[in-house]
Amino acid sequence: MGYGRLSSSESLPSVYEPPPSQTGSTRRKRLFILLGLLTVVLLVASGVSFGLLVGFRAGSSGSGRNRSPTQAISQTCGLTLYPALCISSLLDFPGAFDARDRDLVHISLNMTMQRVSKALYGASAIAGVSMDALARAAYEDCMELLEDSLDQLSESLAVVSPSASGPAGASNEDVLTWLSAALTNQDTCTEGLTDVADGYVRAQMQSKLKDLAELVSNCLAIFSAVSRNKDFSGIPIKNKKRRLLSSGDGDFPEWLGRRDRKLLQVPVAQIQADMVVSKDGNGTYKSIADAVKAAPERSTRRIIIYVKAGRYDENIKVSRKKTNLMFIGDGKGKTIVAASRSVAENYTTFHTATFASTGNGFIMRDMTIENWAGPAKHQAVALRVGADHAVVYRCNIIGYQDTLYVHSQRQFFRECDVYGTVDFIFGNAAVVLQNCSLWARKPMPMQKNTITAQNRKDPNQNTGISIHACRVAATPDLVPVRWNYSTYLGRPWKLYSRTVYMLSYMGDHINPAGWLEWNATFALDTLYYGEYMNYGPGAALGKRVNWTGYRVITLPEEASKFTVAQFIYGSSWLPSTGVAFLAGLSL
Numbered sequence: 001m002g003y004g005r006l007s008s009s010e011s012l013p014s015v016y017e018p019p020p021s022q023t024g025s026t027r028r029k030r031l032f033i034l035l036g037l038l039t040v041v042l043l044v045a046s047g048v049s050f051g052l053l054v055g056f057r058a059g060s061s062g063s064g065r066n067r068s069p070t071q072a073i074s075q076t077c078g079l080t081l082y083p084a085l086c087i088s089s090l091l092d093f094p095g096a097f098d099a100r101d102r103d104l105v106h107i108s109l110n111m112t113m114q115r116v117s118k119a120l121y122g123a124s125a126i127a128g129v130s131m132d133a134l135a136r137a138a139y140e141d142c143m144e145l146l147e148d149s150l151d152q153l154s155e156s157l158a159v160v161s162p163s164a165s166g167p168a169g170a171s172n173e174d175v176l177t178w179l180s181a182a183l184t185n186q187d188t189c190t191e192g193l194t195d196v197a198d199g200y201v202r203a204q205m206q207s208k209l210k211d212l213a214e215l216v217s218n219c220l221a222i223f224s225a226v227s228r229n230k231d232f233s234g235i236p237i238k239n240k241k242r243r244l245l246s247s248g249d250g251d252f253p254e255w256l257g258r259r260d261r262k263l264l265q266v267p268v269a270q271i272q273a274d275m276v277v278s279k280d281g282n283g284t285y286k287s288i289a290d291a292v293k294a295a296p297e298r299s300t301r302r303i304i305i306y307v308k309a310g311r312y313d314e315n316i317k318v319s320r321k322k323t324n325l326m327f328i329g330d331g332k333g334k335t336i337v338a339a340s341r342s343v344a345e346n347y348t349t350f351h352t353a354t355f356a357s358t359g360n361g362f363i364m365r366d367m368t369i370e371n372w373a374g375p376a377k378h379q380a381v382a383l384r385v386g387a388d389h390a391v392v393y394r395c396n397i398i399g400y401q402d403t404l405y406v407h408s409q410r411q412f413f414r415e416c417d418v419y420g421t422v423d424f425i426f427g428n429a430a431v432v433l434q435n436c437s438l439w440a441r442k443p444m445p446m447q448k449n450t451i452t453a454q455n456r457k458d459p460n461q462n463t464g465i466s467i468h469a470c471r472v473a474a475t476p477d478l479v480p481v482r483w484n485y486s487t488y489l490g491r492p493w494k495l496y497s498r499t500v501y502m503l504s505y506m507g508d509h510i511n512p513a514g515w516l517e518w519n520a521t522f523a524l525d526t527l528y529y530g531e532y533m534n535y536g537p538g539a540a541l542g543k544r545v546n547w548t549g550y551r552v553i554t555l556p557e558e559a560s561k562f563t564v565a566q567f568i569y570g571s572s573w574l575p576s577t578g579v580a581f582l583a584g585l586s587l
Contacts, residue, residue: 067091076104079225080218081458085211089115089218105222106161112215113153116182119208120146126204133346135201138192141350142205145185148320148358148386149216152178152185160223172227173462173569177388177430179220180461181408184428186213187457187494188407192348217458224460260302260326264365264393264578268328273306283308288316288327288337297321307367309334315341318357318387325359329367332396332417338370342377349402353384360409362387363577368396375400375421375444385411385429389573392416399424400441406431406465410568414579419475423453425465426493430568432466434581440487440509442477449478449509450516452490454497464498464528465490466562469582472501472538474509482509488516489531492523500530500553500562503585510538515545525549532559560585 069077069087073096077086086108090096093111096104123143131139156178159170190209196202263271275291276283283306285291291305302324309330314337318325329335341352355369362385373380382399385392388409395416397404403420406427413433418425421443425433440449451472456463472489474482487509490499515529527549531541541552553559560566564574565583574581 080221082214109157135198137351142189149182152182184408273304278308279310320358322359324361326363336368340373342373342380344377349379353381356384358386362390370398391577426453437471449487453493455493456496457494470504486511491516497527502532505536506538508537512543
């Protein structure tokens with residue numbers, strides 16, 4: 001479906017060859033690690049569930065396949081997109097048959113977390129199987145994404161369970177964000193397997209992943225209903241009150257502390273870095289990868305990595321365990337991280353990123369991230385972010401197709417320049433790009449430029465792309481031939497795609513229709529595409545698409561839902577980063 005990105009629903013072959021040979025020591029090591037992980041997870045889940053199961057009748061044990069669901073189960077599962085799976089999975093889970101409405105929220109989370117844990121353990125059994133490059137990349141993606149989902153489900157369970165203590169100050173928005181991300185993880189894993197030719201690997205992974213996305217979706221639906229209805233059976237959600245903006249902080253929002261705020265504003269010379277990266281050896285490390293490797297895991301304090309001017313030909317990965325890392329360069333075009341992975345070289349799109357971060361609290365300032373694979377190599381990501389509370393400030397992000405992958409969780413981009421051609425801002429984060437410049441480049445012959453491809457799959461996900469007070473422009477190579485290549489504001493990658501442009505300048509390279517279909521009439525009734533008070537020659541609305549899901553936003557109240565204050569504020573995390581921003585539509 002379009003430029004090589006295929007539907008995750010494609011069927012797999014039903015007949016497979018026997019498994020290839022395995023490397024025994026590698027496989028045993030992986031199994032040992034995963035067995036320990038599974039044991040810990042099940043012990044944690046059992047502890048969380050213990051309080052729920054006390055007092056349930058002995059008759060709740062055994063299979064529920066031959067029993068009718070209780071009113072509580074029927075009512076709760078009626079809120080989901082997959083009610084039959086919801087009912088069957090809950091009836092098979094100890095204690096659910098006798099649970100009240102309020103208990104089914106954490107029971108569904110507990111059950112789903114255990115299913116993900118079993119999938120992770122089961123998938124580890126083929127770690128030693130011989131795989132080609134693409135199969136190995138897809139397999140490693142899935143293992144990473146399953147581990148991320150396990151963390152997100154565990155955090156969510158800790159928040160909603162009355163018998164456990166969740167993260168300090170966790171809120172409804174946090175849980176919705178984590179569950180939305182866990183669902184996106186499953187989709188990304190499945191999509192990565194689509195083009196894998198190795199039938200055995202695909203079949204094995206498909207069997208382990210069966211129903212996982214639907215189970216996470218059901219958890220999200222149940223919790224989403226709870227968060228909308230504060231009186232729903234007395235669910236004990238911990239809410240953190242949002243602090244108001246301090247008048248002394250100017251344009252700074254609330255999610256970031258004063259120290260981070262200062263770090264994003266002061267000259268580099270005044271910053272005391274924890275690590276210094278310099279290609280000439282005048283630092284603590286010569287490569288960024290070495291600095292990331294040396295950074296502490298799960299840090300609760302800000303770790304500053306100063307990357308001196310120079311070109312670093314590296315692929316960087318900041319894992320979910322590397323939290324609160326801040327990368328500071330010497331400026332756009334001065335500190336450059338560049339690489340050239342692409343799907344043409346048998347990488348998954350997820351795996352192509354020049355710089356990838358899933359460590360929460362990730363911040364980047366004054367750097368250039370580039371994927372120079374070129375338009376003929378198709379999907380080739382420059383920057384991928386799946387970190388919660390991520391901030392990218394005053395950076396260049398340069399590529400062609402799939403330049404910026406805003407994969408999941410809450411993100412904020414300010415004063416960045418993003419360059420690309422096809423779907424060059426894509427993903428399923430809750431993300432606001434503010435005061436940025438979005439540059440359409442000259443694509444390959446017969447191609448169309450599409451700025452966004454948002455992939456919100458589930459109506460309960462709190463995700464979308466908000467482009468606020470930005471500049472939508474054409475690069476010098478596109479300007480003289482812009483009439484030969486149509487440029488569109490976006491196209492719907494998934495059924496509930498959601499993207500808005502607000503108070504932004506649009507150049508005359510934008511096609512008058514504004515938006516492009518993904519595949520015939522797919523998602524045109526279910527998407528949400530909005531435009532609010534944009535200006536410039538490309539912002540004229542007279543010839544825009546007439547899709548059911550497209551709307552010209554006229555009320556400030558509706559547009560305000562996609563501002564920093566309402567769309568990604570969540571736990572009031574942004575001010576402490578120190579990035580200046582508009583909390584509302586304008587000052």
